[in-house]
Amino acid sequence: MNRFSYTRASAVSEAIDQHRAHAAAAFIAGGTNLVDLLREDVAHPATLVDINRLPLRQIEATGDGGLRIGALVTNTAVAYDETVAARYPLLAKAILAGASAQIRNVATVGGNLLQRTRCLYFYDAGTPCNKREPGTGCSALEGVNRMHAILGASDQCIAVHPSDMCVALAALDATVHLAGHDGTRALPFAEFHRLPGATPHIDTNLRDDELVIAVELPRQGFAEHHAYVKVRDRASYAFALVSAALGVELDGDTIVRAHCALGGVAHKPWRDLDAEAVLRGRPLNAATVRGFADSLLREAQGRRGNAFKIELATRVIVRAFELATQRSFEEGAS
Template sequence: MNRFSYARPTDVAEAVREGSPGDVRYLAGGTNLVDLMKENVERPVRVVDINRLPLHDISDLPDGGLRLGALATNADTAWDARVEERYPLLSSAILAGASPQLRNAATNGGNVNQRTRCYYFYDTATPCNKREPGSGCGAIGGVNRIHAILGASAACIATHPSDMAVALAALDATVQVTGPDGDRAIPFADYHRLPGAEAWQDNNLAPGELVTAIDLPDERFTGHYTYLKLRDRLSYAFALVSVAAALKIEDGRIVEARVALGGVAHKPWRVKTAESVLHGETPSHNAFLAAAHAITEGATGHGDNDFKIGLARKAIVRALRQAADGTPQSQTDKRVA
């Protein structure tokens, strides 16, 4: 680990001033950043500890939505009574991730900003365009079982690892940020980036910007939802494919559908035009299969991960059936229902 300076501000304005110049990283729960620093993947010259900032609360919004403080822990968010009652899809997704110990430390802002869990990104002896632009992508032609089948590029086929972010994408969340140029709100769909030629850019935060909160709109999918996570073992493993599915059903027909995928792309994968395939349909295997093919259109494997294409389609169908039946996947007994 390289030498770095350390600051511990007590208000947001001070944190932005400390975080604006140079190669600086904000430190919250540290469950990702500290690992990266130990592995010499991240080598900041300055670390700004933001844990004393007043960003820990979860509060109601005037329009009926909910504001999740960036420093509220994943555990506190998942078990908050308002989240459980009004946004059970989010609660379920959080509980599907990591371990209880990590959820007690990890923060909401840190969760959406975590870096990809690619073998080559973490191994400084191998080429990685995310870590060293222009060095190449070791995963292309290498060991790539966990890698992307959608939205990838010749520069990077890594995937975003968050479960929470997949649910936030399905729920049309908004990320509140502040920085040297003031405050702004970023729709969740625009927050993360696909790799393109600039694989090192995970999101659209400007230099020095700090996530202060995540806002959930007053759109509640409480009766028909599920978060289905398929992985190599039942707990403490990143998704091979995950699906956040939410439906509104009236008079036996689907009037609104939300489907977001995790484990398949550099960002949570949601195709709104594909969701429209389900509008007006009665819940059925054929309707769900049509949606699955529309959502995964253009999916491309890279050898070891070819199986993900079929797995993703089957997972979408299974998740939509769970949502339609009102039988969400249990995050206690994680076996697929």
């Protein structure tokens, strides 16, 4: 672990100013990921700016019927909030599928958005990793890549984003609110995280001096028809091999609209708006659901260790539709 200085802020503007005043500074709240990165010699901040005193712990209604969740609200507080449980149960279920109760008690919403991949090569400072040290190579390409990406990867990086919460936020069309030296801005959730391309060390479109201050959910929460399905190597405290967050709006047996995001398959939660658009007005049956899964995974590419994820993802999508709509979509079903 490198030596670093420590400072504490009591206001958003103060935190931003302190971050700008120190080279190689990092914000710290719950620290459930950053502390790991420090211990493993992956992150080397010169200064830590503690933001735990900032007034960002509210969950409150917005004027247009949505919900705004402060960046310092803990994962536990979100999952067990009465409004979230009633109107956005997909988010609550995704959070409870991740980590452990102890970690959820201190992990924050903002930190969850910013957590970095759990690729074993990223955490091993003795191996080449373009995400950790740009230009050194990607050990996972020909190495142990069972957990790695089948969508949106590049020849520079095939790591996946580890969050469960973010998969649900992607499906819910959340908005991320940011504050920086030049003021505040709102970023659609789909634009917050980046695919690796040639710059896998840059995870998000967050500017250097910006701080996540809130996440906003729209009015539609898919409370009636939703599912979060997570397949992992053990029943708890494990990252997803494949997960799916699904919200469906129905008119009888006709799909009005459906939002589906996948986790464990890409550098960011994976959605395909074109594939979702085809579902509108379609009958809810096995052919529709399986056709959607095929479309969503049409560009998937497996490697020696993770090719199984393509079929697994198909099954996870189908299972999510079954749980969300209480119907069966087995082969041959109408």
